[in-house]
Amino acid sequence: PRGLDSVYWQNRVVEHSGRAIWTGTSLAANLEQARQRAQKFRQLDTVSPQLGGVGLLMPADEDDRVAVIHEVRGELGEALATAAEHSDAVSTQSGAGLSVMLSAIRVVLSQQRIQADVPPVIAAALNRLDLAIEQFVTRWAPLPVEQHPAASQRIQSAFERWRDPRVAAVRAMLDPTPLSLSDVPPEMMRSYVASDGRVALEVAPDPAAITAYGEDAGPLHPAFLNRFCNQMSQVDPGVTGVIVQIFNSGNLIRESYKMVGALALIVVLVLVFLDFQRLDDALLSLAPVVISFAVTFAVMHLLGMNINPANIIALPLMFGIGVGSGLHVLHRCRIDPATRPLGLTAGTGKGVMLTSATAVIGFGSMMLASHRGIASLGFVMALGLTLTAVSCWVVMPALLELRAQISDALQKKS
Secondary structure, three states: OOOOHHHHHHHHHHHHHOOOOOOEEEEEOOHHHHHHHHHHHHOOOOEOOOOEEHHHHOOOOHHHHHHHHHHHHHHHHHHHHOHHHHHHHHHOOOHHHHHHHHHHHHHHHHHHHOOOOOOHHHHHHHHHHHHHHHHHHHHHOOOOHHHHHHHHHHHHHHHHHHHHHHHHHHHHHOOOOOOOHHHOOHHHHHHHEOOOOOEEEEEOEOHHHHHOOOOOOOOOOHHHHHHHHHHHHHHOOOOEOHHHHHHHHHHHHHHHHHHHHHHHHHHHHHHHHHHHOOHHHHHHHOHHHHHHHHHHHHHHHHOOOOOOOOHHHHHHHHHHHHHHHHHHHHHHHHHOOOOOOOOOOOOHHHHHHHHHHHHHHHHHHHHHOOOHHHHHHHHHHHHHHHHHHHHHHHHHHHHHHHHHHHHHHHHHHO
């Protein structure tokens, strides 16, 4: 229902996290199998390229990122390998030599800052480096020459403590090997890794594919849900998850109602046939139900409504009430076949109409419910029962009259 706190916070979570809550879950034997499935899932037009679960370790642009890493690694690889040699060479510089080298660095920095194509972030970093060198030279110049070796050694030791972990971190970032579970904190993947080594891959629907079914359409739109779940099943027949459970439960409910409806139709037809002892009367008693079902489904289609687990309950109710109304009309016609309109005499028509009206009022009040499923149930019941009453008042007498005329014509010919 719209307006509930749970719906409001659900929408806020989706908007702020950028993650879907209606997802399918594919269980893979290992990370390699999950990686293969991720590639296949991303080829589906209903699936978002941003996968969850262990799919966070295999981004959609992984190949592009690896190519960039190889490029940067080629540029920085030699510098990282010789970083220790360069720092050792600097540590052997005399005080005067160190000052000259730092002055040369400042000249290079000043040349870089005046270039127009230097990004603001890099220009700010160059300014901070130039200021740090200036402060160092200011503090270094007053030192006596005999203190230069000890000061240089202290500077070198501090620099190595700063340099070594950063060089190691850069080397780790330039590793082109795909991410594995050991590359992230265990807390991030704990919910997606089973004790037997299986891993969970979360598959989310693509918002662009959903909007193709309407601006207000959601991931549970029947047409999209059918495509999404069927496409996921092509990659992993054992895919599960909340959205798959909703899809399967909906199919199970529909198939169950179809089977039960067919059985009820057969049983009712047999009972009516045993009552009337005539097949044509048995079939005529079902006419209001058939007409109301056909027109109700047509109106629902025109209004964009779908059969859902809530309003599907209306089908057996409409069937039972509709058959009962048809039986009353047929029984009155057999009792009084001469008075017109056929089947509606002696208060039968009024009784059918009042019975249907009270049922329409009772079920129609459900349309006021805030729950859209219950409201749709009330609408379908009110519409179906109204059409049933109209069929009993308009269609049934016409069919009975037509049958009577055909019967009279056949008797005259004989």
